[in-house]
Amino acid sequence: MEMDERKLRILQAIVDDFVLNNTPVGSRTLSKISGLGVSSATIRNEMADLEEMGYLIQPHVSAGRIPSDKAYRLYVNVLLRNGLREEERDAIRRVFNARVHDMEDVITLCAQTISDLTHYTALVLTPRQSDLKIANLHLVPVTRGSALLIIVTDSGVVRDTTIRVSSALDSDALYAIGRMLTERMKGLSLRQVREMLYGYAAHSDADARVLSGIAELAGQMEKQTDSDRVMVGGAHNILYYPEYAQVSRARAFMDALEDKKALVQLMRPEGEGITVRIGEETGMMELSDCSVITAPYRVGRGYLGSIGIIGPTRMNYARTIETLDMLAQELTDILSVSGT
Amino acid sequence: MEMDERKLRILQAIVDDFVLNNTPVGSRTLSKISGLGVSSATIRNEMADLEEMGYLIQPHVSAGRIPSDKAYRLYVNVLLRNGLREEERDAIRRVFNARVHDMEDVITLCAQTISDLTHYTALVLTPRQSDLKIANLHLVPVTRGSALLIIVTDSGVVRDTTIRVSSALDSDALYAIGRMLTERMKGLSLRQVREMLYGYAAHSDADARVLSGIAELAGQMEKQTDSDRVMVGGAHNILYYPEYAQVSRARAFMDALEDKKALVQLMRPEGEGITVRIGEETGMMELSDCSVITAPYRVGRGYLGSIGIIGPTRMNYARTIETLDMLAQELTDILSVSGT
DNA sequence: GTTAGCACTCAATGTGGTCGAGTGCTAACA
DNA sequence: TGTTAGCACTCGACCACATTGAGTGCTAAC
Numbered sequence: 001m002e003m004d005e006r007k008l009r010i011l012q013a014i015v016d017d018f019v020l021n022n023t024p025v026g027s028r029t030l031s032k033i034s035g036l037g038v039s040s041a042t043i044r045n046e047m048a049d050l051e052e053m054g055y056l057i058q059p060h061v062s063a064g065r066i067p068s069d070k071a072y073r074l075y076v077n078v079l080l081r082n083g084l085r086e087e088e089r090d091a092i093r094r095v096f097n098a099r100v101h102d103m104e105d106v107i108t109l110c111a112q113t114i115s116d117l118t119h120y121t122a123l124v125l126t127p128r129q130s131d132l133k134i135a136n137l138h139l140v141p142v143t144r145g146s147a148l149l150i151i152v153t154d155s156g157v158v159r160d161t162t163i164r165v166s167s168a169l170d171s172d173a174l175y176a177i178g179r180m181l182t183e184r185m186k187g188l189s190l191r192q193v194r195e196m197l198y199g200y201a202a203h204s205d206a207d208a209r210v211l212s213g214i215a216e217l218a219g220q221m222e223k224q225t226d227s228d229r230v231m232v233g234g235a236h237n238i239l240y241y242p243e244y245a246q247v248s249r250a251r252a253f254m255d256a257l258e259d260k261k262a263l264v265q266l267m268r269p270e271g272e273g274i275t276v277r278i279g280e281e282t283g284m285m286e287l288s289d290c291s292v293i294t295a296p297y298r299v300g301r302g303y304l305g306s307i308g309i310i311g312p313t314r315m316n317y318a319r320t321i322e323t324l325d326m327l328a329q330e331l332t333d334i335l336s337v338s339g340t
Numbered sequence: 341m342e343m344d345e346r347k348l349r350i351l352q353a354i355v356d357d358f359v360l361n362n363t364p365v366g367s368r369t370l371s372k373i374s375g376l377g378v379s380s381a382t383i384r385n386e387m388a389d390l391e392e393m394g395y396l397i398q399p400h401v402s403a404g405r406i407p408s409d410k411a412y413r414l415y416v417n418v419l420l421r422n423g424l425r426e427e428e429r430d431a432i433r434r435v436f437n438a439r440v441h442d443m444e445d446v447i448t449l450c451a452q453t454i455s456d457l458t459h460y461t462a463l464v465l466t467p468r469q470s471d472l473k474i475a476n477l478h479l480v481p482v483t484r485g486s487a488l489l490i491i492v493t494d495s496g497v498v499r500d501t502t503i504r505v506s507s508a509l510d511s512d513a514l515y516a517i518g519r520m521l522t523e524r525m526k527g528l529s530l531r532q533v534r535e536m537l538y539g540y541a542a543h544s545d546a547d548a549r550v551l552s553g554i555a556e557l558a559g560q561m562e563k564q565t566d567s568d569r570v571m572v573g574g575a576h577n578i579l580y581y582p583e584y585a586q587v588s589r590a591r592a593f594m595d596a597l598e599d600k601k602a603l604v605q606l607m608r609p610e611g612e613g614i615t616v617r618i619g620e621e622t623g624m625m626e627l628s629d630c631s632v633i634t635a636p637y638r639v640g641r642g643y644l645g646s647i648g649i650i651g652p653t654r655m656n657y658a659r660t661i662e663t664l665d666m667l668a669q670e671l672t673d674i675l676s677v678s679g680t
Numbered sequence: 681g682t683t684a685g686c687a688c689t690c691a692a693t694g695t696g697g698t699c700g701a702g703t704g705c706t707a708a709c710a
Numbered sequence: 711t712g713t714t715a716g717c718a719c720t721c722g723a724c725c726a727c728a729t730t731g732a733g734t735g736c737t738a739a740c
Contacts, residue, residue, distance in 0.1 A: 026733050041683050044734070062690045062733050104444075136480045140492055150498065152480055152488055160498050175515055182511075236575060236594035245587050247579055254576035366702050381714050384703070402702050402721045683740075693730075699723085709714075 001053055010034060010046050011055055012079045015067045019314050022242050024064035069279035069313065072291070076276050076317050083318025092117065092326045096334050103157045103335075107231065110307060110331060115234025117327075118320050120311030121257070122233035123294070125267045127304040130190045130222040132157055137181045139165070139174035139210065147174055149213050151221075159221055163213030177210055190218045227260035229305070230267070243289060243312045256286040257310075267306040269296040274321055279313045291315050295328035299335045307331065341393050350374060350386050351395055352419045355407045359654050362582050364404030409619035409653065412631070416616050416657050423658025432457065432666045436674050443497045443675075447571065450647055450671060455574025457667075458660050460651030461597070462573035463634070465607045467644040470530045470562040472497055477521045479505070479514035479550065487514055489553050491561075499561055503553030517550055530558045567600035569645070570607070583629065583652045596626040597650075607646040609636040614661055619653045631655050635668035639675045647671065 013034040014025045027040040027047060034043070047065055050056045055074065056065040067075070084092075095113050096106070107126055114122035132153035140148040145167040150160045165174070185193055197215045235257055244250040257263070262284055269275050277283075277292045287310070294308030307328055309320060353374040354365045367380040367387060374383070387405055390396045395414065396405040407415070424432075435453050436446070447466055454462035472493035480488040485507040490500045505514070525533055537555045575597055584590040597603070602624055609615050617623075617632045627650070634648030647668055649660060 024733090028733075039683055040733095041685095042681085045682090048735080058734085060690060061735090062688085062731090064733065135482060136488075138478060138480060138490070140476045140478060140490075142475065142492070148476075148492055148498070150478070150480075150490060152482070158488070158490070158498065158500050171519065179511065236591070236597075239587055239591045239594060247585050247587060247590065250587065250590065251576070251579045254579060257576075364702090368702075379714050380702095381716095382712080385713090388704080398703085400721060401704090402700085402719085404702065681740105683738100685737090685739100687734105687736090689732105689734075691730105691732095693728105695728080696726090698725080701720105701722095703718105703720075705718090706716090707714100708716100710712090 001049055003053070006036065007046055007050060008079065009036060010043060011050060011067070011071055012075065014047075014056065014065060015071060015075045015079070018066055019316055022314060024059055024066050026064035029064070067314075069281065072278045072313055072317070073281075076278070076321075080318050080321070083316065083320070083322045089322075089326065092323060093330065095327070096330050106331070106334060110327065111231050111233035114307060114309060114324070114327060115237060117323050118309050118311070119234075119237050119240065120309040120315070120320065121235050121237055122231075123263060123267060123292070123306075123308040123310055124231040124233070125264065125294075125305040125307070126229045126231065127157070128226075128229065129153075129157065129159075129224045132221075133187055133189050134182075134185050134193065137178050137185060137214070139178040141169075141171050141174055147210075149210070149217060151214075151217060159217060161213065161217045161220070163209065163216075165209050165213075181210070181214070190221050193218045194222060226264045230260045230263045232257050232263075238311065241312050241314075243314065252286050253290070256284060259284075266292050266310075267294045267308055269294060269303070269306060272296075274325055276317070276321070289313055291317075293317075293320055293324055295324040297328045297331040297335065299332070304335065341389055343393070346376065347386055347390060348419065349376060350383060351390060351407070351411055352415065354387075354396065354405065355411060355415045355419070358406055359656055362654060364399055364406050366404035369404070407654075409621065412618045412653055412657070413621075416618070416661075420658050420661070423656065423660070423662045429662075429666065432663060433670065435667070436670050446671070446674060450667065451571050451573035454647060454649060454664070454667060455577060457663050458649050458651070459574075459577050459580065460649040460655070460660065461575050461577055462571075463603060463607060463632070463646075463648040463650055464571040464573070465604065465634075465645040465647070466569045466571065467497070468566075468569065469493075469497065469499075469564045472561075473527055473529050474522075474525050474533065477518050477525060477554070479518040481509075481511050481514055487550075489550070489557060491554075491557060499557060501553065501557045501560070503549065503556075505549050505553075521550070521554070530561050533558045534562060566604045570600045570603045572597050572603075578651065581652050581654075583654065592626050593630070596624060599624075606632050606650075607634045607648055609634060609643070609646055612636075614665055616657070616661070629653055631657075633657075633660055633664055635664040637668045637671040637675065639672070644675065 010030065013030055017025045017029070017033060027043040031038060031040040031043050047056060051058060051065065055068055055071040057068050058065050096109070107124055111122045111124045134151060135154045136152040138150040138152070140150060142148050142162060145164060146162055147165045148160050149163050150158060152158050185196070188196065194215060197211060235254060238244050238253055239250060244253060266277065266282060266284070273295070275294045279291065280288050282288070282290060282292055289312060290310055291313045292308060292310045294306045296303055296306050298304055307324060309324065350370065353370055357365045357369070357373060367383040371378060371380040371383050387396060391398060391405060395408055395411040397408050398405050436449070447464055451462040451464045474491060475494045476492040478490040478492070480490060482488050482502060485504060486502055487505045488500050489503050490498060492498050525536070528536065534555060537551060575594060578584050578593055579590060584593060606617065606622060606624070613635070615634045619631065620628050622628070622630060622632055629652060630650055631653045632648060632650045634646045636643055636646050638644055647664060649664065
C-alpha cells in the first residue's frame, strides 16, 4: 500500500476537521468538505487503506475515523501550512515592544502571552542560573549592620540577598568591597565562584561575612535544580477542551504538570528549531493524548532555555508552531540586546 | 424558635459530617454520630426547626440536609475549635526557616506552602509598590553605554531596568551618581519621586538619561495596578473536590480567578485579624459556593498585603484558619527582620 | 476505478420500573 | 411535655430495555 496525493489530501482533511470538531470524521462528511469530488464510497475505500497503513483509528465500527499519532506526525512534517494571518503576526511582534523590564518579567510576560495566544498551557524553561556568569557584584547598605548583596549576571538576571556585615562599614566601604570582588569574580560562573571561595582567605572579619554571604547566594543559585527552571502558565486552558470534560482527566493532566523533572525533559530541544512531540512521543504515559511543542531561545549563539506549549494532540499545529517560533525569536532578540 | 445547646451540637455535627463526606446528612446517621443519645425521630424534629431557622437546606424531600451559608457562619463564629495538631503547627513554623531570599521568593514560597498545606487555592496579595519607599538607588555598568539601574526599597523589594548612559561614565562615576540620587530620594515613595522629577533640572546629558531611566522605572512600578498584585497558586486543587466534578463548574471557578480586580476586593481585610467570607458573602456570583479566608501581613505596624485561600464553602475552617493565621504571622516576622 | 444500495453494528438517547434513603406525621409512652 | 416507634410517602439513583441514526463494509453495476 502506498501513499498517493489523494490519500494525503483526505488525511489532511480528516485532521483539519477533527482538530476543529473533535468528532470522528465519517466518509459522507468528508466527501462534502474535502473538495475532491468523489463519493463517500470512494472515500471509504481510501479510509480503509489509511487505517490499514496506521494513519487512522476507528473508535468503534459505526463511528467515523480519527487521526493516529502517526497521522499528526505526517501532518506536521508535510501537510502543515501557514497558520497565522498577517495581522496576527504583527500582534506577536508587538508583544515585547512595550518595554524590557528585568528578565523575570520578560519570562512571565512570555508565559502569559503564549497562553493567551494559543489557548494551550504555556511552558517556559528559564536559563540555568549556575551557568550564568557574574557581571557585577554590589553591596548596598540596608540598615546599620546589614547590607543587600546584589549579583548581576551577564544576561541581566539579578539576584539578591540580605547579609549581616560589620556596622563599621558605610556605603563607600561597601562599594569598595563590591568593586574589589567584582574585579576578582567578573566573568566567572557561579559554580566557579563557589569553588574559588573555598580556598579564599579573608582579610578581615568584615570580609569573611561578605564572602560567606556570596558563597551562600551562589550556593542558592547553583542549588536551583532543573525543576525550579520550569514555569507553567494557563493550565486552566485545557478545561476548555472536551477531551478533558471528565475531571479525572483534567486532574491527571494537572498532576503530570507537577512533575517538573519530566517537563524539563520534554522541553529539551531536538535540533536547532521547533520540536514537536506528539502523543506517545512525549514519553509520558499521562500525556499520551497530548502534544508538546517547544522552541529554544538563545542569547548570542548559546542555548538558554525553551518556551513551549502543551495541549491535546488534537491541536492546531500550524498556528501554534508559528506562534512559538516567532515568540522565541522575539525573546532571543530582546535578550541579546539587554544582556551582555 | 430559639437556639439551644442541643441544636448547636446537632448543627455542628451536620457541618462536620458534611465537610467530610459531601453528602446530605440524614437523621439516622446523625443520631449515631452526634453522640447525643437521642433517636433519629428527635433529631428529625430538631432538624426541622433548624431548617425553619435558616441553618439547613433540604436539596429534595428524600435527601438529608446540608448546611446553609448561615450555618457555616455560625460554625465559624462559635463552633470552631483547634484544627491543627501540635506537630502540624511545628511544621508550619519551620517553613520559612530555610533561608530568607528576596521578597519575591518569599511570596512565591508562601503561595506554594499555603496551597500544599490546605489543599485549597492560595491567594497572595503582594505589597503595593508605589507605596514603597526608596532606600537606595544604584547604577551598575553593564556594557559601555548601558547600565543597570537598581532601586532597593525599604522592605527589600528590588527592581531594576537597563538604561542607556553616556559611555564616558565608568563604574565610579555611576556610583557617584547613584549616591547623589540616593541622598536626594531616600525615604521618598515612588509616587513622590515621579513628581519630584518633573521639576528637576538635569546638570548634564548623562544625568538626564539617568533621570529619565529612574522616572521610567518609578513609573512602571507605580503603574502596577492592584490587579498585578494578586498571585494565585494551586488552582488545580479544586479539581479534587467533588463540587467541581463538572468541568463547567471548574471552569467557572478558574474564570473567576482571572478577575484580579475582584480578588483584590476579596482580600481586603476586615478588622485586624483573619477575615472569613462565606458563600454569598464573597459578593461574587460565581463564587457563591466558595469561601474565602484571608489574613493580613504587615511590616512594623503597617499593612502590606494579605495571604489567603479560596475553596468550597464545605471547607475545613478550623484547620485552614489556623494555618493561615500562623503563616501570616511568620511572614510578618520575616519581613520585619529583613526589611527596614 | 467509481458509485449506489443494502445489511449490519453500536454508541447515544430515551423510557419505564425498582430500590432505598430519608422525611413528616401520628400515636403511644415516660 | 419531650421522646420514640411505626408507617405512608417522596424522589433521586440506578438498571434494563427499546429505539434511533450515523457510519461502516461488502457487493454488484456502471
